[in-house]
Amino acid sequence: ILNVEQSPQSLHVQEGDSTNFTCSFPSSNFYALHWYRWETAKSPEALFVMTLNGDEKKKGRISATLNTKEGYSYLYIKGSQPEDSATYLCAFDPGSYIPTFGRGTSLIVHP
Amino acid sequence: KAGVTQTPRYLIKTRGQQVTLSCSPISGHRSVSWYQQTPGQGLQFLFEYFSETQRNKGNFPGRFSGRQFSNSRSEMNVSTLELGDSALYLCASSLEGQGGNTIYFGEGSWLTVV
Numbered sequence: 001i002l003n004v005e006q007s008p009q010s011l012h013v014q015e016g017d018s019t020n021f022t023c024s025f026p027s028s029n030f031y032a033l034h035w036y037r038w039e040t041a042k043s044p045e046a047l048f049v050m051t052l053n054g055d056e057k058k059k060g061r062i063s064a065t066l067n068t069k070e071g072y073s074y075l076y077i078k079g080s081q082p083e084d085s086a087t088y089l090c091a092f093d094p095g096s097y098i099p100t101f102g103r104g105t106s107l108i109v110h111p
Numbered sequence: 112k113a114g115v116t117q118t119p120r121y122l123i124k125t126r127g128q129q130v131t132l133s134c135s136p137i138s139g140h141r142s143v144s145w146y147q148q149t150p151g152q153g154l155q156f157l158f159e160y161f162s163e164t165q166r167n168k169g170n171f172p173g174r175f176s177g178r179q180f181s182n183s184r185s186e187m188n189v190s191t192l193e194l195g196d197s198a199l200y201l202c203a204s205s206l207e208g209q210g211g212n213t214i215y216f217g218e219g220s221w222l223t224v225v
Contacts, residue, residue, distance in 0.1 A: 017167075028127075031210040031211060032210055032211040033215070034213070037215075042218060043114070043115070043215075043217055043218045043219065044201070044216045045216075046213045046214070046215065049213055093210050093211065094210070095209075095210030095211070098144065098156050098159055098167050100156075101146075101153045102153055103152065
């Protein structure tokens with residue numbers, strides 16, 4: 001059983017704050033790391049697929065970094081907005097058909 | 112392009128009954144996978160189908176089964192429902208289901224077993 005851990009479990013921030021969360025995954029058999037945003041009553045939405053050590057991806061105010069040697073990825077949100085409130089999931093992809101998901105970080109941004 | 116569509120969205124069943132959930136993947140996607148989400152748990156993988164063949168199965172009892180049709184549409188079935196089967200069931204599709212492929216999710220089917 002693969003161990004994919006996300007921290008913190010939940011986070012409350014004020015509008016305008018910048019924040020970040022962590023995804024830890026096995027450093028062996030790595031193929032890709034996926035990040036998803038899951039808003040209440042919607043389907044999980046793909047944010048990034050990261051494959052190379054040192055990779056950095058950016059989408060608007062959201063960015064992510066990847067360290068495959070030590071088995072972690074950070075997701076950053078700059079200047080959080082209420083619409084960023086969601087659960088952020090990471091998934092470890094060993095190159096087989098199925099990724100293993102973490103339990104997610106629940107972000108609530110207060111106006 | 113239409114997203115992943117799941118039906119029904121909500122349903123209530125009685126313990127001991129069976130249920131069938133349906134999933135239509137994004138056009139052109141051949142891999143369909145199913146996940147279960149329960150409170151406090153991450154997405155738990157149920158099974159994955161590609162070209163009508165089950166390629167992988169998660170650690171769930173045999174009461175959980177699925178199939179895929181030639182048009183890539185998929186169904187999952189749960190027989191002899193138990194209270195613990197109450198969950199959100201998510202279907203996801205991807206082009207080939209290979210490493211690095213982005214997985215696109217449907218909105219899910221909420222199953223309540225009473």
